[in-house]
Amino acid sequence: MDDICEELGFDPQFLYELADASSSLYKVFDMPKRSGGFRTICVPADKLKNIQRLILDGFLGKIDMPAHMHGGIKGRSIATNAEVHVGKPLVVNIDLKDFFQSISVEAVRSIFSRIYNLDENAAEIFVKLTTYGNSLPQGAPTSSLLASKRWHLSNILE
Template identity: 35%
Template sequence: MMLEQMANGIGIPVVFIENLANAASYEYKTYTIRKRSGGLRTIHHPSRRLKALQRWLLANVIQNFPVHLAATAYAPGRSIFKNASVHATSRYLLRMDFTDFFPSITQNDVRSYVNTNTRFFEGWNSTDVNAFCNLISRNGVLTIGAPTSPAISNALCYDLDARLELFCSKSGVTYTRYADDLFFSADRSGTLRQIEEGVLRIVSELEIPRCLVINRAKTRHSSKRGTRRVTGIVLGSDGKPHIGRTLKRKIRASIHQFAALDDAGKDSLAGLIAFAVGFDPDFLNSLIKKYGLAAVRIAMKKPSAKTGGKPL
């Protein structure tokens, strides 16, 4: 049923979709980009024809899956700002994150999700399920680069979010998750250190996804006496979120070195400027004063926005 709906919706034969699904792992271009924190991030970018099928699945199937309110990324009406605002007035903050988040979510996790949420897959047969799993994964796992990975990860982490929120609420702790970053805040000293082991236990007991692992080396505690950061946003002692000097310096340096940036770097810069200006409109005026209107306009334009649609 799903394959026929996709074929009719896109206007291609079912056999084309089946063949592409069977060979989907070979339909990616792999490259690396530098992380802000240092090191390299591997991107697996799907081919144009595979991405078209993934986008159809995203719009017609995956976006129907429920997302927990504690998940603040990859969903309409949710944002980095909202994620930070939830924790802004609390005195203490704990940040934890996962090791290799997307690749830790497997085809087996997706199949388990299908089997336990049959209301979203009515009329599907085993061929539909196999094609779905193959089209949204590479070599059996989710990838950074596929447009379906963020929404799928949110859906499959619903139980994680529900269990962590319930666990935290019993201790007066506020919990949110932004992609692979977990944030916990509280007003009582020592509360957040007490919940760490509980978080590790809940993650280890999950049925879906089964292979998530907390990167304990990146666990961070902070308080109002120091600097509290939530997904790049500084939480001020005034109980309000601020973009902070570090991000402003990064943007200025990137504009200064704009000619040396690749397309991924220019995309990132455009997003950072839009994000920063959303918090602090006066920052845009300071950039224009320093670099000129023409240079700032160029820096705010994403190269990826230039790509036109081509047939499969």
């Protein structure tokens, strides 16, 4: 873990303390959906959000993802995803109910241990820094890419 902290420019002690306090560093609110109902948004406090962005840019984004995946991947967006579908006779758009909330802490731990080969302690620190409650928080900078990696990992293992 110290090697990762050094590479990313983190003070290990600060990271451990932030990880332990992370569950109290979110503002949680419900946002109305266009289709009705509500979506729970969990916005991390600035100090946690800044660390999540550093984790996203300096660590999570270092492993390439397949070209067909766009969620949370630097240089890709809703627009780049849409570009490949322009002019197609049929496009299906699916909104998975509670998608981020369906990705468990165990699934996130699996990403850090299987894709990034982190030891148990390091994986646990990163899990605490990137999850809220028992799942990925909608509103955290790391959630989209972690969700894409979970989707990719589950397809590799099947």
